[in-house]
Amino acid sequence: MRPRASKPIDMMTVPGRIYPDAAAREELVSFMGRFQAAKRSAYQALRRGKETGEIVKTLYEKFFPNARWCQWAVEDAKAAIESQKELVKMYVSDLEAKIEKSEEKLDRTKDRLHCQGILARLNKLRTKLAYWQGFLERNEVPPAVFGGKKNLLLLQEGKLSKEEWREMRSNAFYSVGQANMKGLEGQHGNANTEIVYHDLTDTFYLNVYIPPEPENKTGRRRKEEEWVTVPLEIPARYRNLLILRLLKGEAYTVRVVRKDGRFECLISFPLGDTVPVDKDSIMAGIDLNPEVAAVTVVSPNGNFKASRCFWCPELVHVSHEKREWLAGNLAKEIANWLEGLGVKQVALEELAFARDHDTNRYFNRITHNFCKKLLFNRIVVALRKRGVAVFTVSARFTSLIGYFKYAETYGLSAHQAAALVIARRALGYAEKMPRELMEVLSPKEGWRHFRLWGKFFGLFKAARKRAVREGYLTQRWRPEDWLVFMFGKTG
Numbered sequence: 001m002r003p004r005a006s007k008p009i010d011m012m013t014v015p016g017r018i019y020p021d022a023a024a025r026e027e028l029v030s031f032m033g034r035f036q037a038a039k040r041s042a043y044q045a046l047r048r049g050k051e052t053g054e055i056v057k058t059l060y061e062k063f064f065p066n067a068r069w070c071q072w073a074v075e076d077a078k079a080a081i082e083s084q085k086e087l088v089k090m091y092v093s094d095l096e097a098k099i100e101k102s103e104e105k106l107d108r109t110k111d112r113l114h115c116q117g118i119l120a121r122l123n124k125l126r127t128k129l130a131y132w133q134g135f136l137e138r139n140e141v142p143p144a145v146f147g148g149k150k151n152l153l154l155l156q157e158g159k160l161s162k163e164e165w166r167e168m169r170s171n172a173f174y175s176v177g178q179a180n181m182k183g184l185e186g187q188h189g190n191a192n193t194e195i196v197y198h199d200l201t202d203t204f205y206l207n208v209y210i211p212p213e214p215e216n217k218t219g220r221r222r223k224e225e226e227w228v229t230v231p232l233e234i235p236a237r238y239r240n241l242l243i244l245r246l247l248k249g250e251a252y253t254v255r256v257v258r259k260d261g262r263f264e265c266l267i268s269f270p271l272g273d274t275v276p277v278d279k280d281s282i283m284a285g286i287d288l289n290p291e292v293a294a295v296t297v298v299s300p301n302g303n304f305k306a307s308r309c310f311w312c313p314e315l316v317h318v319s320h321e322k323r324e325w326l327a328g329n330l331a332k333e334i335a336n337w338l339e340g341l342g343v344k345q346v347a348l349e350e351l352a353f354a355r356d357h358d359t360n361r362y363f364n365r366i367t368h369n370f371c372k373k374l375l376f377n378r379i380v381v382a383l384r385k386r387g388v389a390v391f392t393v394s395a396r397f398t399s400l401i402g403y404f405k406y407a408e409t410y411g412l413s414a415h416q417a418a419a420l421v422i423a424r425r426a427l428g429y430a431e432k433m434p435r436e437l438m439e440v441l442s443p444k445e446g447w448r449h450f451r452l453w454g455k456f457f458g459l460f461k462a463a464r465k466r467a468v469r470e471g472y473l474t475q476r477w478r479p480e481d482w483l484v485f486m487f488g489k490t491g
Contacts, residue, residue, distance in 0.1 A: 003425040005347060005391040008380050010273045014238040016265040018206050018256065020230040025263075027228050031210045032258060033170035035073060038063040040146055040169075042077035047141050064211040066222075068175070068192050076174045084141050088132050095129040108469060171258040177251030177269065183207050184227045188249030195232065195254070195267065197246050204232040204242075206254070206265060232265060241385070245269055271381075275389040277345065277426060284338050284346045285423030286379065287398070287415045288372055290316050293379070294415035295334060297343060298423040304406070306341060307416045310334055316371055323374065331378035339386050346383055347426030349395035351376060393425040397453045400460060401431045404479045440487045459486060 020028055038059045045055045052074055059070040099122065106118045135142050145152050147169040154160035175193040183194020184207040194207040208228045234242055245252060252269040277283075280300050287294040296307040310333060315326050338346065351373055380390050402417030412420065421431065433441075433452045441452060463486045467474050472485075 003393060003428050003430060005277050005393050005426045005428075006350075007273060008348070008376075008390060008392050010270040010384070011268055012241070012271050012381055012384065014234060014242050014267040016204070016235075016238075016267060017233045018230045018263045018265050019233070020228070020263060024228045024230050027210055028208065028230075028256070028263065029170075029258065031208075032173050032256075033166075034063050035069065035173040036146065036170045038070065038073040039076050039080075042074045043080055043144065043146075046074075046077055046081055047143075061214055063214065065214050066192070066209070066211040069211060072173075072175050072192075075176060080144060081141050084144060088135050088142060091132045092129065092136060095125055095132065099125050099129065104465065167258075172256060174255045175253065177253045179249060179251040184209070184224070184229075187246065189246065189252050190254060193254035193256070195242070195246060195252065197243055204234055206230050206232040206256075208256075230263075242267065271384045273384050273389055275345070277389075277391060277428070279427055281345060282341075282343055283423045283427050284341075284343045285419040285421070285426065286334070286346060286348045287419040287422060288349065288375055288379075289415055290371070292415060293330065293334060293375065294413065294419045295338065296412070296416050296419035296423055297338075297341060298420060298427070300427070302424045302427060302429045304410045304412075304420060307410075307412060307419070308337060309413065309416065310337075315375070323371065327375045327378045328382075330375065331382040334379060335382040335386055335388070338383070338388065343388065345389040345391065345426075347391045347393050347422050348376060348379070349398060349422060350392045391426050393422055397431075397450075397457055398422055398425070400457050401453060404437065404456075404482075405431065405434060408479060436483075440483070 041062070042055050042059065045058070052071075055074050056067060056070040059073055060067060063073075064070065102118055102122050102125065106115060106122070109115050109118060132142075134140075147165060151160055151165065151168055155162070155165045175190055177190040179188055181191035182188055183191060183196075185194065185196050187194050187196050189195070192209045196205045196207060197203075198205070206229070208230070209222055210226055210228055211222075212226065250269065252267055255266045255268070257264045257266065282297055282299055282305060284295055284297045287296075291311065291313040293310045293312070294307070295310065297305045299305050310330055312326055312330050315323060315330070318326065383390050398421045399414060399418040402412075402419070402421045403414045405417075406412060406420050407414055407417040410417070410420070424431070430449060431453070432449050433456070437456060438452070441455060460482070463482065464474070467485065474482075477485075
């Protein structure tokens with residue numbers, strides 16, 4: 001296999017906050033209700049297979065006489081549908097892994113009562129798997145509960161009022177940027193939610209166009225009295241980045257969310273990371289794990305140069321808000337270290353949503369998919385803000401190759417060795433299998449190295465399961481110990 005490097009999604013989000021007065025607040029809340037109602041209608045229409053143009057026309061007549069707001073409601077609904085599709089794939093993958101683990105437990109268990117419990121769990125998991133697989137087979141999107149399924153259950157139980165439920169379902173609007181469109185004050189970048197910077201007062205403002213109720217007119221012009229202007233607060237570390245974006249007149253997307261009485265304003269735009277891989281420069285690889293991020297730098301010829309582990313064991317145990325803060329600090333620390341080494345390009349593994357565990361709640365928590373995704377996104381943004389090009393490569397066999405090929409050679413941990421493989425893969429190096437492994441595998445004629453690594457991975461996975469069944473403590477085993485256990489030969 002010829003290694004390929006690709007780019008992760010190039011998007012930066014600036015967190016801000018707006019402070020509307022009583023009149024502006026009332027208008028914004030009312031408009032949020034209309035926008036979310038339009039989004040829900042668009043979602044159901046998309047699920048029924050309707051075309052975008054037909055949906056926009058319906059929303060124009062029913063909710064607001066402004067084609068752009070209608071288009072953005074449809075785009076927001078499309079994003080929700082794509083998210084649902086990815087969740088379905090993740091659920092199917094997780095359930096298949098859990099069923100496999102439960103079946104292995106059933107084979108090992110002798111106690112009759114324990115077997116009954118495992119069988120009951122297997123039936124439950126298989127029922128869930130059939131439900132989610134049905135959506136994949138029918139190419140359908142599952143229904144979504146806007147406002148949250150848990151909140152809907154609370155409403156049905158009388159623990160949540162109808163007013164609170166309506167507020168949860170009408171708490172945001174979304175506007176996609178366009179570089180060739182102007183707002184109220186002529187600022188390019190977004191036609192309906194215009195961000196303006198006043199250099200004399202060093203302040204930001206957000207102008208929001210709120211169309212009237214639908215009228216029996218077409219092609220109506222926006223009126224000045226239909227705009228709402230509110231002060232916008234931007235954190236100091238993002239101000240220069242946003243000001244530069246506004247001066248260039250480039251597009252930006254705005255999402256305003258009402259939460260706990262506050263109005264959060266999230267401004268998103270690409271950072272323009274289009275630099276290709278430079279095979280004449282050093283490359284860093286990052287291996288993300290539940291409690292540690294391992295970073296390894298390699299020279300252009302693929303040889304080891306430097307490595308470091310960034311530990312953050314509390315990341316997987318704290319609340320959501322503190323996890324965001326910890327992930328940001330960890331990403332900043334990694335980016336600063338790489339910047340000090342003069343690294344201008346970094347590679348990470350492509351995100352994969354799969355679990356190979358079952359009922360261990362502690363392990364479920366520390367390997368939660370979204371914790372890894374959070375850290376991945378924070379690192380990508382921190383690097384791009386410093387002008388570092390970011391790439392992603394396939395995650396297949398990186399840990400296995402690093403452990404058996406490089407860990408002992410360079411005195412690295414398994415995670416650091418995996419990061420080395422990631423960096424080499426981004427530079428285009430194919431990993432040849434060591435001679436001692438080739439001898440024990442006895443490959444057929446014409447087999448390539450990547451296929452051999454796949455065969456070895458299957459053997460190693462089976463050996464790990466056998467070691468667990470036989471009660472071996474494998475935490476301190478070296479690669480040669482595994483080879484002795486698997487093949488009865490030393491490496």
